Amino acid sequence: MRSIIKKALQDISENNSQVVVDVPLERFGDYSTNLALISAPRGTNPRTYAEGLVYKLKANQDLMNLIERVEIAGPGFINFFVKQETLLLELAKLVSQENRYLNQADRKGTVLIEYSSPNIAKRFSIGHLRSTIIGDALKKLYSALGYKVIGENHLGDWGTQFGMIIAQIVRHNLDPKDLSVEDLEKLYVEFNNEMKNDPSLRDIAKEWFKKLENKDPTARQIWQIVKEISLREFKRIYDMLGVNIENEHGESFYEEKMPEVISLVKKAGICQVGEGGAIIVPFDDMPPAMLVKSDGTTTYFTRDLAAFYYRIKTWNPSVLIYEVGSDQTLHFKQVFETVKKLGWSDGRELKHVAHGLIRFQHGKMSTRRGETIKLEEVLEESVQRSKLIIKNSETDKGLTEEEVKSLSYDVGIGAVKYFDLSHAPESDIIFDWNKIIVLEGNSGPYLQYTYARTQSILEKSNFSDLDIGTLDTTKLKSKILDNELSLLRHIIHFKEVLEDAATTYSPNLLCNYLYLLSQKYNSYYSSNKIIGSENEFFRVVLTKAVGILIKNGLSILGIKTPPKM
Numbered sequence: 001m002r003s004i005i006k007k008a009l010q011d012i013s014e015n016n017s018q019v020v021v022d023v024p025l026e027r028f029g030d031y032s033t034n035l036a037l038i039s040a041p042r043g044t045n046p047r048t049y050a051e052g053l054v055y056k057l058k059a060n061q062d063l064m065n066l067i068e069r070v071e072i073a074g075p076g077f078i079n080f081f082v083k084q085e086t087l088l089l090e091l092a093k094l095v096s097q098e099n100r101y102l103n104q105a106d107r108k109g110t111v112l113i114e115y116s117s118p119n120i121a122k123r124f125s126i127g128h129l130r131s132t133i134i135g136d137a138l139k140k141l142y143s144a145l146g147y148k149v150i151g152e153n154h155l156g157d158w159g160t161q162f163g164m165i166i167a168q169i170v171r172h173n174l175d176p177k178d179l180s181v182e183d184l185e186k187l188y189v190e191f192n193n194e195m196k197n198d199p200s201l202r203d204i205a206k207e208w209f210k211k212l213e214n215k216d217p218t219a220r221q222i223w224q225i226v227k228e229i230s231l232r233e234f235k236r237i238y239d240m241l242g243v244n245i246e247n248e249h250g251e252s253f254y255e256e257k258m259p260e261v262i263s264l265v266k267k268a269g270i271c272q273v274g275e276g277g278a279i280i281v282p283f284d285d286m287p288p289a290m291l292v293k294s295d296g297t298t299t300y301f302t303r304d305l306a307a308f309y310y311r312i313k314t315w316n317p318s319v320l321i322y323e324v325g326s327d328q329t330l331h332f333k334q335v336f337e338t339v340k341k342l343g344w345s346d347g348r349e350l351k352h353v354a355h356g357l358i359r360f361q362h363g364k365m366s367t368r369r370g371e372t373i374k375l376e377e378v379l380e381e382s383v384q385r386s387k388l389i390i391k392n393s394e395t396d397k398g399l400t401e402e403e404v405k406s407l408s409y410d411v412g413i414g415a416v417k418y419f420d421l422s423h424a425p426e427s428d429i430i431f432d433w434n435k436i437i438v439l440e441g442n443s444g445p446y447l448q449y450t451y452a453r454t455q456s457i458l459e460k461s462n463f464s465d466l467d468i469g470t471l472d473t474t475k476l477k478s479k480i481l482d483n484e485l486s487l488l489r490h491i492i493h494f495k496e497v498l499e500d501a502a503t504t505y506s507p508n509l510l511c512n513y514l515y516l517l518s519q520k521y522n523s524y525y526s527s528n529k530i531i532g533s534e535n536e537f538f539r540v541v542l543t544k545a546v547g548i549l550i551k552n553g554l555s556i557l558g559i560k561t562p563p564k565m
């Protein structure tokens with residue numbers, strides 16, 4: 001619908017890129033544009049200019065078939081009110097297409113989303129949790145919109161820190177097979193502490209990393225075991241979260257690919273020899289990036305260039321999204337600027353989705369200084385807390401123990417995911433169980449509960465899916481209440497919200513939409529009888545539509561919608 005209005009405006013405007021169509025507050029209509037305000041010639045009152053535009057719009061028959069009226073408001077906004085008939089047709093389309101609603105064939109471009117990317121030999125941090133959840137939602141969002149999506153897990157499995165871990169294992173004569181990820185993390189912290197008193201350890205670590213790069217069998221074997229131990233733990237977390245990242249290429253994967261990339265950078269003439277023979281890439285407006293260190297080893301930056309090169313050669317994506325914490329902003333600016341200079345980014349959109357921190361009430365959740373919050377424990381606690389609200393919720397009638405267990409899982413994991421996703425990625429968030437595991441407010445359980453409510457109503461209704469799917473809208477026209485209209489007017493924006501959430505990399509927009517939808521539906525439900533009402537059929541259809549949207553919306557966010565709760 002928005003695209004039709006946008007097209008109509010573009011047809012009558014001189015500069016297409018100026019045309020922006022928003023969704024205003026309800027009383028100002030269903031769509032609104034500031035086109036007259038920004039394009040009225042100097043000296044012309046924008047309201048007068050808007051009148052001219054509206055006159056032209058009214059000549060557009062295709063548009064006017066869908067629109068009830070067009071109004072000019074305030075200093076010169078143009079507001080569109082959609083016909084009730086159009087709203088009903090949209091509703092009919094939605095309930096008849098149901099789950100096929102979003103399964104579109106690949107017809108747009110390819111979007112590569114790199115996310116999660118934890119470091120081996122370290123526990124999976126809460127920062128990687130955010131990346132995993134937001135990245136996965138972005139992937140599903142683009143996929144729902146018909147893009148081909150490629151998920152990439154850029155595991156941190158290379159770099160001098162592995163020199164330290166190997167050195168520590170060898171110095172203490174440990175059998176790496178006996179170690180847990182927690183032990184590995186401790187070894188790293190210990191080594192760093194010891195290094196403060198004995199700076200020569202740094203060289204030993206460097207030496208071991210060099211050996212690793214040179215395929216020394218001892219170094220390789222230890223590293224391989226460390227990697228397996230870590231991946232086993234990560235897999236447990238991914239399974240808990242229900243996340244599957246199709247491609248996993250650790251930084252080590254790019255080892256053999258780096259020489260070519262380094263020579264391409266040299267050939268392009270965008271690097272210099274720096275201190276001690278290191279090779280750096282300088283920039284006008286930020287510090288240089290290190291391409292090759294003075295001891296000849298490569299860096300995180302080098303591997304990112306190699307990864308970029310590999311990705312464009314392998315998948316030729318038109319959009320590359322990196323979901324990584326905001327502490328790496330400079331790094332990605334350097335990477336993006338470099339690939340631009342190399343001509344590798346031409347025609348592609350590059351985006352670092354820089355998520356903020358999660359804090360517990362007492363400071364940052366971090367593993368770096370030994371302040372330890374175990375991610376699995378957080379997830380398990382969420383499941384436990386969910387069990388309590390399920391036990392207390394009104395629709396828990398006759399659920400078996402097994403059902404309660406799986407429900408607690410879907411609600412508990414969903415709640416943590418939703419809490420994360422309901423915030424703009426870039427904002428810092430404070431982890432607060434009182435906002436996460438609650439049946440009211442902008443929470444996962446609230447939406448799941450609303451979904452379950454729609455399903456229980458549908459179950460009680462006398463209409464089959466077939467009745468609903470073959471809805472004849474002409475029968476409904478006269479009987480629509482204000483709160484029903486308000487729901488209908490919200491329903492039409494679903495796909496537009498998906499588009500906005502994708503193009504602005506903000507799954508939180510979808511959360512807001514679903515929250516508002518649920519609020520509208522619940523308030524409607526509490527003041528109107530559905531089953532057994534005179535207008536039962538229409539109300540059931542509306543209920544069905546709300547259920548479809550919550551289910552589709554939450555599934556894009558990676559959150560389950562159990563039918564009962």
Ligand code: ARG
Pocket residue numbers: 114117118119154155156304307322324
């Ligand atoms: N492993 C890195 C870390 O945990 C994140 C990787 C981000 N992605 C990238 N392409 N550099 O800090």
